[in-house]
Amino acid sequence: MALSYEKVIEKYEPVLGLEVHVELGTKSKMFCGCSTEFGAAPNTQVCPVCLGLPGALPAVNGKAIEYTIAIGLALNCSIAPFSRFARKNYFYPDMPKNFQTSQYDEPICFGGFLDVKIDTDEGVKEYRVEIERVHMEEDTGKSLHMGGATGRIHGADYSLLDYNRAGIPLVEIVTKPLTGTGKYAPEVARAYVSELRDILRSLGVSDVKMEQGSLRCDANVSLRLIGAEKLGTRSETKNVNSLRSVERAVRSEMIRHAGILDKGERVIQETRHFHEDTGETTPGRSKEQAEDYRYFPEPDLVPVAPAADWIEKIRGSLPEKPSVRRKRIQEEWQVPDKEMAAMINADVLDQVEETVKLGADPTRARSWWLGEIARLANEREVPAASLPITAKDVAEVVALIVRGELTDKLARQVVEGVINNEGRPSEIIEKRGIKVVSDDSALLQAIEKAIAAQPDVAEKVRGGHIPAAGALIGAVMKETKGQADAAKVRELLLKHLGQG
Amino acid sequence: MIYEKSATEMATALETGEISAVELTKAHLDRIAAVDGEVKAFLYVDSEGALAQAKEVDQRRKAGEKLSPLAGVPLALKDVMVQQGVPTTCGSKMLEGWRPPYDSTVVSRLKAAGVIILGKTNMDEFAMGSSTENSAYFPTHNPWDLTRIPGGSGGGSSASLAAFEAPLAIGTDTGGSIRQPAAVTGTVGVKPTYGGVSRYGLVAFSSSLDQAGPCARNVLDAAYLHEVIGGYDPMDSTSINAPIPPVVAAAKNASVKGMKIGVIKELQGDGYQAGVLKRFNESLEELAKLGAEIVEVSCPNFEYALAAYYLIAPSECSSNLARFDAMRYGIRVGEGSAEEVMNATREVGFGKEVKRRIILGTYALSSGYYDAYYGSAQKVRTLISRDFENAFTKADVLVSPTAPTTAFKIGEKSNDPIAMYLNDIATIPTNLAGVCGISIPSGLAEEDGLPAGFQIMAGAMKDERLYQVGAALEAALNSKWGAPILSKAPKLGAK
Structure with a gap:
């Protein structure tokens, strides 16, 4: 019988560590000129370098460095005047060179923080998440295990390899152990990933699509008795692929750990897989025996030594921080806290702001995105932002309402039409013969x-x-x-x- | 015979129309057919490709195009350098049958200059060795004495020059693989400054030490080849973004008057064959006669160079050779899981010396051992660089015998890796420090009548000094001998 969450937090304090992998949105790969476009036919975006052919050598993508520095600066990190790539050696068929070129003990960005807010019954609470490091590495290819029951390599009949993803630039953002969040640990974890995602999106360095894997989160969770100094053994839940899952995975792991500890047993250090359907994790690879990756400095690359004036130039071109932007928007539009939180949760702030920019008044813009559009998104079980309706469409509809050419009821039909891919608002009005009787x-x-x-x-x-x-x-x-x-x-x- | 001429002379004959590139290529292909059964310098002869290339050069020349100085001159390519569509094995079973889908930068530059690539030369597997006996295919024989080794790892390239199968060759030098073969075959070999010639398309043995370079029968020929293959390449991050040192001009202006030549105290004495040392000292006398000042310098940390090298090179190779896993190219052995196939393939595909070094390197990089081995070796490397820096404040170039002995018998050291490793004791420090070195013939050792090498070393991007001093000494020795040393080599293909 699993412990209730209330029981868990009465006795234990959770300690979190979050590792976020972000695929950078550069046009070309980390060390070669191949395209990074998502969804191409397998093994069509490859060359001698990213296939690791004998003799091929890497050359660093300058844009990837620029993006990584921008991420570091946005997370209040220091930028190392000198950093290096290393080789992480291990054998796996989807890794062409059988080593991953990654930064190891000399990351490009280090020592930052990110403040996040959560809305609780006790009011809005703010937490500072300290950032250990931000470093660059290359992604691996993809293995597709065919046959067998699990889709895992064990028990598969054969495997197919696609190297299109091999060499896509990845940035890994690692937090320091995060303590003091208590019962809000799951919400803080979610808020951190959400805030980070907003920052990355505002920087334009990644499309941060968790469902496509361009942003992936590994959640490390451990528990210790309240008041204890020593950290407990952690588990590492890999590749959690939605904000909601981050929160659920942390909560589920806290309950699981507490159950083990309460029985006087020992938490095993291992990777875990989170399952959306059950809301629980299952064991992956044991990390009891630390794997020896035989890291050493990558001799094929020269150290990364960004010039100070380049770093300052990047700093100067950083966009408005999402937290600052939210504050500005809330004040300008006079939005109540709850509604502000609703827009952020529904992930429609960009759309609302764009709609307002196109002439709609903030209240109407907000109520469309949080009302009818959100409802239709819910029905279809997709994020509102992914529906085929744009800020321009909503602004057009709002303008028609204001001019009295549409009623709210008719406008809802138009919006639904747009979402059903029937065309732009003017086309739907014409096609359906929608017209306000105002004569x-x-x-x-x-x-x-x-x-x-x-x-x-x-x-x-x-x-x-x-x-x-x-x-x-x-x-x-x-x-x-x-x-x-x-x-x-x-x-x-x-x-x-x-x-x- | 035309194939006995120097590359420069061949180039002149081509330019004046005395001979066509096709004729010259055929002459070399015939020579290979006549003597390579004995020498075994080539793993693959690309007659068709070479003739097609030669035909194109002839057409371009006929059309009045301005061609590069070496256009139409044939060359032998070490099999560690990838060439599109031409089998590239690195002397290993692992890559048997692999035809690369791309050209290395060196090959692209050779092709652009109209240099005719005759084929791929034999080598110690993945460039690991000093005798070419570690080739997975067959050993190469020294044209001076077919029972002896031609040096290694680039024994195929050096033997092809000494056997007049090609006037030019490409080698690669990680610890002496260009210079030691040059020394024991009476030819010239240059390890340029690290970063002076692109490594893109050179199958890596030890990335921080590997350097491709020119091999020839005289210093000026090597200089021309150096200018074809050298220079910055954005595909190789470690390549130096600076103009190629003026090596051809230096080889032509071969004066050493007033130059200070530093003899490295630690690279002579015990372990060096008497006849090798004698020729070395005679060469010093020649340089003194030409007006150079001979000084002695000390490089105390060179003592640790061999040990450091045998940690760094195996460490890097253990990682560089991980990609040979049967998944994408090369041979595939066994069945079952990917891991089982990888194991079986690597067991069959790699030879004993390669495995030895992979295991050494894997161990040296392991957690708990890294600091003591790889870390310490890197520190030694820094100390060796400092030794060079100090020495270069006292002398313009440094000199030593290239290899401690002349060519040994095939099989003589096969079971004694340490004895084999000692061949490179004088060449390894240059690689560790990233500076440049050349080996030119210093004469025949009295006791065995075999060639000995004289090594000249210069600071980073001071490659022109190698050619300046090398050409001066070469001219003095040739006039002393009355002819280039290779004229004394036994005639091949007589039987």
Whole structure:
């Protein structure tokens, strides 16, 4: 019987360590000129260098260095005036050279921090996550294990190798052990990855798509008795691929560790795999016997020694920090905390801001993205940002509403049409023949018809019983097939019955 | 015979129309056919490719194009250098049948200059060895005495020059693999400054030590070849972004008057064959006669060079050779899991010396041993660089015998790796410090009548000094002997 989370945090303090791998959005790979485009046919984006053919040599992609320095600066790191690549030696078929070129004891960025906020029942809490290092490395190829039950290499009939990913620049961002988060550890872990993702996106250095693996998080979790000094044994949950999963994986590991420790047993140092369906982790590779990667400085590359003025130039061109931007937006638009948090959680802040830039007022822009669009996204179980509706579409719809050419109800039909890939708003309005009936005479005709059909109701309204007007308005709306502006109908009806 | 001429003379004959590139190439292919059965310098002769290249050079010349000085002159390529479509084995079973899909930078530059590539020469497997006996295919024989080794690892290249199968060759030198073969075959070999010639497409043995360079029968020929293959290459991050040192001009302006020549105290005496030392000292006398000042310098840390080398080179090779795993190219042996196939293939594909070095290097890099072995070796490397720096404040170039002995018998040292490693005792410090060195013939040792080598070393990117001093000494010795040393070599192909 698993312990309840409440029991866990009564007794234990969690210590977190988060390692985030980010695929950089450079056009070419880390050490050669091959394209990094996602989704190409297997083994079409390869050359002697990234295939590790005999004799081929790496040459560092300057853009990757620039991006990494930008990440380091955005995370308040120091930039090493001199850093080196090393070789991490181990055999695996999807690694062409059987060593990975990576930075080891001399990373390019070190000693930074990132402040994150979480919204709790006790109010907004802020935590400082200290960054140990930010370093560069190359990605491996991909193995596809065919046959067998598990999709893992053991038990597979054969394996297919795709080296398109081999050599794609990766940046690894490693935190120092994070203590003091207590029961909020899962939320802090999620907030950290989320904030980091926003920063990376604002820097334009990666498309940070967790579901495509361009941002991957390994979560290290250990527990120690509250008040204890010594760190407990950690487990390392690999490749957690959504923000929600980060939170769930940390929570699940905390509960699992506590269960083991409560029984007086020992947590095994190992990698774990998180399963979205069960919300639990299963064991991977044991790390009890530390693997010996025989690191040594990569002799084929010269040290990375970025000039001080180049670093300052990169610093000077850093965009507004997401936290600063959020603060500015909240103040400019006067958004309540809860709604601000909702936009961030739904990951639509960019879209809302863009919609506002295109002329919509912030309240309407927000309510569309958090309302109808979010609802449709939920229905389809995808993030709102991935729907085929753009800020431009929403701004157009809002403008039509403001001009009285669409009612809210009609606008919802238009938005749904856009999301169903029926075209842009103007096309849908035309195709579906959506049009607000705003012609007073046409409306009056419908009103008179409604009154004639329900003279007793009309009499009640005339007599001052205003709520009774609802039935008549409903009849008018029905008559006009919902294309009338309800407020307008109400205004005309009451006027007509001497109550305007 | 035309094939006995120097590369420079061949170039002149081509330029004046005395001979066509096709004729010259055919003459060499015929020579190879006649003598290589005895010498076994070549692993692969690319007759078709060479003739096609020669034909193109002839056409370009006929069209009045301005060609590079060596256009149409044939060359032998060490099999560690990849050439598109031409089998490249590195002397190993591991790569049997592999035809690279790309050209090394050296090959691209040779092709662009119209140098005709005759084929690939034999070598110790993955350039590990000093005798070419470690070739997985067959040993190469020294043209001076077919029962003896031609040096290594580039024994195929040096033997092809001494046997007049090619006037030019490409070698690679990690600890002496260009210079020691040159010494024992009576030819010239240059290890340029590290970074002076691109390593792109040179199958790596030890990345921080490997350096490709020119091999020839005289200093000026080597200089011309050096200028073809040298210079910056963005594909090799360790290549030096600076103009090629003016080596041809230096070889032509071969004066040593007023130069200080430093004799390295630690690279003579015990372990050096008497006849080798005698020729070395005679060469010093010649240089003194030409107006150079001979001084003695000390490089106390050279004592540790061999030990440091046999940690650094195996460490790097253990990682560089990891890619030979049967997954993408080369041979594949066994069945079962990927790991089983890798194991079986590496067991069969690598020879004994290669395995020895992989195991040594794997051990030296292991956690807990790294500092004591690889770390200490790197410190020694720094000390050796300092020794060179100090010595170069006292002398313009440094000199030593190239190899402690003349060519030994095939099989003589096969079972004694340490004795084999000692061949490179005088050449290794240059690689560890990244500076440059040349070996030129100093004469025949009295006791065995075999060639000995004279090594000249200069500071980084001072390669022109090697050629300046080398050409001066070569001219003095040739005039003393009455002819270049190779004229004294036994005639091959007589039977």
